[in-house]
Amino acid sequence: MLEFFRRHSKIMMILMFVVTLPSFVFFGVADYQSFTTNEVRLVNINEQKITQSDFNQSWTQRLNELRNSQGAEFDLSKVDTAEGREAWLESLINNAVTQEVAQKDNFSASDAMVRFALAQTPDFLEDGKFSMQAYNRYLTSIGANSQQYEASVRAYEGLRLVASPVLESVVVPSNTVAQLGAAMTEERTVRLHVFQNKDYAQSVNVSDDDLKNWYTANEKSFEVPTYVNLDYIILNQDAVMAQVKAPSDAELETYYQSNIARFSTAERRHVRHIQLADLATAEQVATKAEQDPSQFEALAKEYSQDAGTKNTGGDLGVLARGDIPDLDEGAFSLAKEGITSPVKIANNYHVFQIVSIQAGSVKPFAEVKEEISKEVRLQLASERFATMATDLTNAVHEQRDSLQGVADRLGLQVQTVNGITRSGLLSKEQVGNQAAAGTALESMFSSPRVREAAFSAEVFAQGLNSGVIEISPSELLALRVKAKVDAHIPKLEEVKAQVTAKVIDAKAKELAAKAGEAELAEAQLDNSTAGFQEAMPVSRMASNLPEALLKKVMSAPVDKLPFYVGVDLDTGYVVARIESVNTENAELKNLFNQFQAPALGTVVANELNKAFAQNLRQKVKLEILPAAKQVIEGEQAQ
Known part of the structure; x- marks a missing residue:
């Protein structure tokens, strides 16, 4: 429905960093600077500065906020990126620049504005009313007194006085909304004729020279990122059950008699x-x-x-x-x-x-013996699990340099899994038979929490055991790096099967494109629908077409129909036959008016905010130092 957001997920991820700034930006930077005079500077704004320490502390706070809000879905590898760090530094710069301008031009919030801001802060409300107790608890949690915090609020409100008049004046012209709405809700009926690469693969012949030449030109695409092989121990029902002895027949008989009603039919x-x-x-x-x-x-x-x-x-x-x-x-x-x-x-x-x-009837003991045995063992295992969970937590901290010692202490088994990267799992073809990908272990080791633990400083850099990672309330994991494998490009012999498949696909793609282009030329002459699929409606708001194909279909001239376009996609060549145009789809217009039109103001305001920030930067002496680039790349400047 909201196709823009689906197709621009990376942009939305970066916006997540800059739309909501933590209190540190307004309260912490100024305070921290008094302690960081000798720190590496990243940015100078007049007499103000942003140091490496300022950035690290505010960025860590932001990551923690995202981790807390997203819970198990938080994926550090997708957030702590160069793009994310750059967006965050830009937001710090914009804030500092705005603060400089606010001070220079004497923008200051009144006492009434500060009181109103405090009264509207959700953290300070109880039963919908301002609570002094809640306010004091918050101050204690951030290690500040009321004078410090209220000074930061006054400064923030002063910044708003600089920017708000510009941003709140945003009005998207009705003519612009109408034109965009017309483009987004226009619906075109199309038929597709698809020439898939795979249908031409059998016609392809591949030589050794073909493989060598393709590999030389594309070897970078086979680069394997840095990954770890892990030793791990898992505490779950199966692990505990293995340690629970089977009850004796006498014990099972006693349990049977005590629960006879459950095995009886009245x-x-x-x-x-x-x-x-x-x-x-x-x-x-x-x-x-x-x-x-x-x-x-x-x-x-x-x-x-x-x-x-x-x-x-x-x-x-x-x-x-x-x-x-x-x-x-x-x-x-x-x-x-x-x-x-x-x-x-x-x-x-x-x-x-x-x-x-x-x-009525009673199931004889012999008939339910196995069921009772499993039930009793499960009960015993449940009781034992709680004790073992505590023992595991203690053991991995007391014996940080050995997972085998922990396993021996708890009677568990050390197992190995390969191919864990910061951002995902590598395939069996890349790392061998002990790969987690494609196995029952995939969901566990693809979990952001597990990958983050594997690449944490203690586990990855120092070689210590991880703490206990709760996969679920009844499944606990502890891990340790067994081997680190640096990023590398495998030799042709190691990836020959994959290179062969790529070469075949590339040659098949050429054949598919040739056949598709011939069909396009022929269709433009005879207007035949032979070979085309059933007609279907598509629009910029509602379509399952690949983006390149949709763009070509929706931008094609429609003054003379049918009209044909051809698009070369990764999976093959597609000829699209545009048969009709509908500009009055009531459902699409309703969706646009309900969801997309209201968002236009936000999009325009964001662009205006960027332009306004750039304008303010011209009013100060701004210097972005070389160390900033190192921090953005994830390095620590010296």
Whole structure:
């Protein structure tokens, strides 16, 4: 639906860093500078500076905020990137520049503005009202007093006085919205004729020279990133169960007898009854029922005073003992089917008909022995798991330099898995049979938390055991780097099968493109739909077409239809036949007006914010030093 956001996910990831700045930016930088006079400078803004320490501390805080907000979904490798660090440094620079301009031009927030800002801060509210207790707790948590914090709020509000008038004046012209809406909601009907590379692969011949030449030109694409092979121990149900001894037959027999009801099927009876107020009438009705049991339902409709069952012939359904406790005395008084004598229950008399009896049963011990054994072992394992979890946590910290020692202490097994990178898993073809990718271990070791732990300073650089990583409440992991493998490009012999596949695909792609181009030329002459798929509607807002194909289809002239376009894609060549245009799709217009049009102001404001920040930079003496580039690249400047 919102195609822009789907196609520009990297942009949205960077915006995540700069849209919400932590309090450090406004409160921390100024304070930290008094302690970092000898720090490596990254940026000078007049007399103000941003140091390496300022950046590191604010960036760490931002990463922690994202980690806390995203939980298990947080992936450090996708966040702590050069693009992310650069965007964050730019935001620090813009903030510092704005602060300089605010001070120079005497922009200052009033006491009333500070009080209002504090009163609107969610962290300081309880039951919707400002709470001094909550405010004090927050100040304690950040290690500041009220004067320091309120000074930072005053400074921040002063910055807003500089920028807000510009940003709040953003109005997207209605004509612009209308034109964009028309482009986004225009719908075109197309048919596709697809020439897939794979359909031409069998026609391809590959020589050794082809492989060598292709590999030489593309060897960089086979580069294997730095990865680790890990030793690990896992504490889960299976691991604990392996340590739980099977109970003896005597113990299982005792458990069976204590829980016999669970292995028993109770006797059940189909029962009817007639409720009467006096004994004489009850005896008369019982006699008639005994003489002709088939008349019991008719007698119930005539005599019964139980309004709930009278019209259904007194039917109570199929009952087990205890389903209706008050009726057990009568319903279970006969040993076989039949009519009971009147039974007094409370102030009434009941005549029962036992229509049928389903005998109860008890599963013999031999039949349920294995089930009971597993159940008992699971209970014992559950109890033992809690103890072992505590022991594991203690052991990995007490014995940091050996995972085998931890395993021996807990009776667990050290296992090995290969091919873990900072951003994902390598394939079996790249790292061998112990690869996690494509196995039951994939979800565990592709977890951002596990990868982050594997490449943490303690584990990756210092070679220590990780702490306990909770995969789930019943599955705990500890790991250690067994081997580090630096980034490298494998030799042709090591990737010959993959290179062969690539060469075949490249040559097949050429054949597919040649066939597609021929079809495009022919279709433009005869307007035939032969070989084309069913017609389907596409638009910039709703389409499953590859981006390159969609762009070509939606930008093609439509003054004379049908119109044909051809696009060479990674998977093959596609000829698209544009047959009609619809500019009045009410559903697409509604989606645009509801979702995309309101977002235009934000997009424009963001662009205006960038331009405004650049304008403010011209008002100060700004110097971005070489050390900034090193920090952006993840290095520490000296």
